[in-house]
Amino acid sequence: MTTYQNNDHLAGDFYTQNFAKTAGEGNLILNLGPQHPSTHGVLRVVVELDGEYIMRAEPILGYLHRMHEKMAEVKTAAQFIPNMGRVDYGHALGWNWAFVGAAEKLGGIEVPERAEYIRVITCELNRIASHLLWWGAYLLDLGAFTPIMYAFDDREKVLDILQIPTGSRLTYSYYRIGGVAQDLNADCIRRIQEFIPWFRSRLPMYKDLVSDNIILRKRIEGIGAIEQDTCRRYGATGPVARGSGINYDVRRAQPYSVYPKLDFVVPTSDLKDARGRYDVRMIEMEQSLRIIEQALDMMPEGEVLVKGAPKPSWKVPAGETYFAVEGARGKIGAYVVSDGGKNIYRTKLRAPGFCNLSLFAEVSQGTILADAVAILGSLDLIIPEIDR
């Protein structure tokens, strides 16, 4: 009879072996990933299981490392923008903005007002798309197959809108240092105006089908509670922090662009659990709609790219700066150090997903395997962003 003990030759790589050293007697060590249906990419989590209970979990990264930060060192500032669209396929425009913002700050470039509004509109649309992607995928994690199709139905509309000015559907590189690449045309604005009421009318359906569903409530209520303290220790931001009741949103805490002029609330939840994070994201989508609505009204006419916008050969003035924006997953930061040379000396990208993921080891301890999946999903991880 084959047993599970004599499989030493299969016992895994460095990580598993290291992990196994301290494993409890008779516990099962399981690799969730790198290929696993619920990790949405190539995240790998090594877990130690006692029955279905997770004794320990350790995320292992690096399967999707693409050296974006290193690539920043061999490209000029303007040439690096396409990379930013590829860091996080969920909220590409947020990343666009973080880097472009940092470069503008360093170069002292004023962005035309219309461009700022366009950035707000597109960035918020992208946030809705990102949240919809999360929503569908999360429900898929929890075993409901249909919501993702409804979410994609809506998301498709957002992508159609974003395709008009950006020309692509997922990995946008739309913002430029000093503005945006293209103006929103009339067709695009009409579509956005149609989308807002339409999406509002869809939200109750989401609530009926999923949010109120007793099975879902039981699955996410009280699961994966994260104390505010823990959030702060790990530097969690975005809906993860707000789901734990921390009122921190870069759009309000370190206002940038025209956000101070816009009226929206930063939703928080005191539930601290997966439900809290779920609620925060659902409300954020509504708030994004409000922001877009206002921004459309307030958007002035004018240029969308500043006169004499930096060419690819533009040298970023010497100095260092940090610019952060609120992404769908939290605070996206770009720390740019320039020595005035052709290429930027060093770029450090702060990925919110990385900090949010690091919570997982602590939060998942002692939960059931199914809950771990629910927690992992509630953190809204986009793996390429974590590895960068």
Place this chain on the structure above:
Amino acid sequence: MIKEALNTVSDLWSLMVGLRVTKKYFLDPQVTVRYPWKAVSNIASYKGHLELVSAKAPGKPKCISCGMCALACPSNCLTVVKRKVPKPTPEQAQAEAEAKAKGEKPKDKTPKDPEQFLYDYTLCSLCGTCMENCPVGALAFTGSTYLAGYSREDFHFDLVQVLKNQAGLEGVDASVAPETAESEA
């Protein structure tokens, strides 16, 4: 106690509500576009691979071989091959030498348009940097979404050639002629 019972009932009711939603959508018309038979209608704004914009004469690119685009491209997927200065025929050389002797400036006879404009679509990130930096606006994105090929080389284009093919100037070379798919939806 009663509250609990009511809660249970409302919990169970939520399951019914869910079924009602799926039933509604079950009966609703589908939203999928059956792709090979129908195409989506919004291809126009989509960025496909690059193409050269032709000048007034069809098949002749606007491009002046300045090389700005190749320089600007973050992914190094463009190579602009300038035309070689045509070797002067003996008569021309003689005429030139005479002109020089008279102290006239030699006329630049070199055509500006590129000999070859090599474009590696496999590397291109469709960012548009090249387009924005072209001084004469000689580059544009096509709406060609349905480009497919069997090998890497199928995506290495000589855009000059492509332009000529499009204008029907030369025999269509299949390997460099991406057909722009028409949307019909």
Place this chain on the structure above:
Amino acid sequence: MNAIPAELLRIIIGLVAIAVSVGLIGLVMVWVERKVAGHIQRRPGPYEVGPNGLIQPLCDALKLVGKQLFMPKGADPILFWLAPVLAFLPVLLLFLPLPVGDGLQTLDVNLGLLLILAFSGLAVLSVLLAGWASNNKYGLLGAARGVAQAVAYEIPLLLSVLAVSFVAGSLDLAHVVKLQGTWPWNWNIMTQPLAFLIYIVSALGETNRAPFDLPEAESELTAGFHTEYSGMGFGLFFLAEYANMVVVCSVATALFLGGWHGPVLPGPVWFVLKVSALMLLMVFVRWTYPRVRFDQLLVINWKWLLPLAVANLLLTAFFVKLAQFA
């Protein structure tokens, strides 16, 4: 030469018919499920192969047959290959006592219900073997879940069925059907609504259908107990799942929904219609709800279904006795 006994002939013909129909039902159900799922999700579902994609399941089945049968390293070959067969064969037996129409029954035994319940218990063995023998951690976890779930859900299932057979005073499905009438208010569901509900919920649990599909919960265990099966190994599990669905729906129809009774149309048509309606419900449920968690699954069973089923059974027994005295 003696003539072959009529009973034997009947069983042989019946078995052949069952084997054929299980295959057909499997194919049709796969198509129906994918079509319904598609329409719920606002897409057409299988569409290209055959009219409205009707041939698609057949092509998929052919593909499955043509696939390499792969066994992971360190797996137990005998148990590994035994498991899918063991999942499928008992299902064929389950069809024997099903009364499709008046007298249209392969095996007319007065313990038909017992036979079904006993053989459906075998399914859990195949899950256990599959999970254990495939030398895969996900498989093992899936098997452990499967066993706990099947054992738990069998009890309320049994109790709810018993309540009906108390009323009918028989374990013979055909007899139970005969006692019911043509119209819905003559069916057992009117006298035993609670038992019907319990039966449906536990049937979902028994057949590992969503939202109770924990042994194969794909987002947690990739594919659970059949992670390592390819080709027809997987195909048999798949077929068994659908066949099991048909069985539980047929039993529900016979016990609660008046079996072949119904106005105008002939009996077997009514039977098939009712079974299809129940199956459609199961399909809808699968494509609507999220999956429950494992401990919640057991809580539903032990804290809700079981006490309710017991109470229902006791009440039924009480009233049956009362009716006897009256």
